[in-house]
Amino acid sequence: MERVHPVSVPSKVLFKKVRRIVPPMLERFHKGQLGRVAVIGGCADYTGAPYFSSMASARLGCDMSHVICESSAATVIKSYSPNLMVHPLLPSSNSVSDPNSIDAPALASPIIAMLSRLHTIVIGPGLGRDGVTLKVVTEVMKEARSRSIPFILDADGLLLVTEDPDLVKGYKECILTPNVNEFGRLAKALGIDVPSQTQLAIAQDGDKISQETEACEKLSKALGGVTIIQKGRHDVISNGVTSIISDTPGGLKRSGGQGDTLTGALGTLMAWRVAYHNGLWDSGEQDHSKEAQTKEEVQAELESEMKMSPTTTLLLVAWAGSAITRECSRRAFNAKGRSMQASDLTDEVHESFLTLIGEPEGSKVHL
Secondary structure (H helix, E strand, C coil), rough: CCEEEHHHHHHHHHHHHHHCCCCCCCCCCCCCCCEEEECCCCCCCCHHHHHHHHHHHHCCCCCCCEEEEEEEHHHHHHHHCCCCEEEECCCCCCCCCCCCCHHHHHCCCCCHCCHHHCCEEECCCCEEEEEEEEHHHHHHHHHHHHHHCEEECCCCHHHHHHHHHHHCCCCEEEEEEEEHHHHHHHHHHHCCCCCCCCHHHHCCCCHHHHHHHHHHHHHHHCCCCCEEEECCCCCEEEECCCCCECCCCCCCCCCCCHHHHHHHHHHHHHHHHHHHHCCCCCCEEECCCCCCCCCCHHHHHHHHCCCCCCHHHHHHHHHHHHHHHHHHHHHHHHHHHHCCHHHHHHHHHHHHHHHCCCCCCCCCCCC
């Protein structure tokens, strides 16, 4: 029998708050209202990453899960699952006549035409570093930002920020998910001094967490308050003002692709957050118009029954996505040990959600 790791009291409080963002399952909802998420990524060399991300999004509960990829990857990704909607719209150097002279906005227009149908986009899983592809994705990011469409960035999506931080600077509707190396490159690009891995290795646990949190806060502030999930032994989440440590136990295997479960989970949670703020269902909360700006104001929202502000819900989404992914990893590792692969996390998404968060009141999950 699997040993269930106890959830700390502070984490129970946060999970209870996250549950308020989760739409109940109601008969009156129609297709698409509980999440339309698109993963932008997937090239000839990397077809697994967008699949793992989009399937995590689907397994967590979004209604419609899309993959927007390069044409050479489309058939392969389609063969992985008929549940995904796969669109071969990403151009690359192989699909244009002159890679050195392109009209990036024109090439991006078929993808931009899809944005009005989406709640959230995930950019980066399996994206690759083709110059034409990256220029087109840059145009998509600019347009998504102009329309206030939330997005999550990982892998080579973060490379775009490293090369041009202004793409996300000051945009509060996005989450960056760097690992240790990606975090270091971002910090260097922005001139942020962060502790080296050698320094962190010799630090005591308390000091290590403090140093990592300070570094994450610095990077977030340098990017104008963008929310960052700094992945590691524990995940540090910060918007430059408020920081949360995600320490839900994970597995001991560091197989490639686990971060794709995180981005997919975040995609669905971000879509649910949109529904929450748009009043898709009656949450029974007392509304208020003041946006939380300080640590104290965020804490007050977490301790009350008032309707939460976008700042608070974004932090909760980041924390919940991290916790679900870590729980998936723990469960998969307990089942498979050192043979665990990224695909094993996909099978654990739903049970991890039920264990940590659970269905909100009013859900009709049994008819």
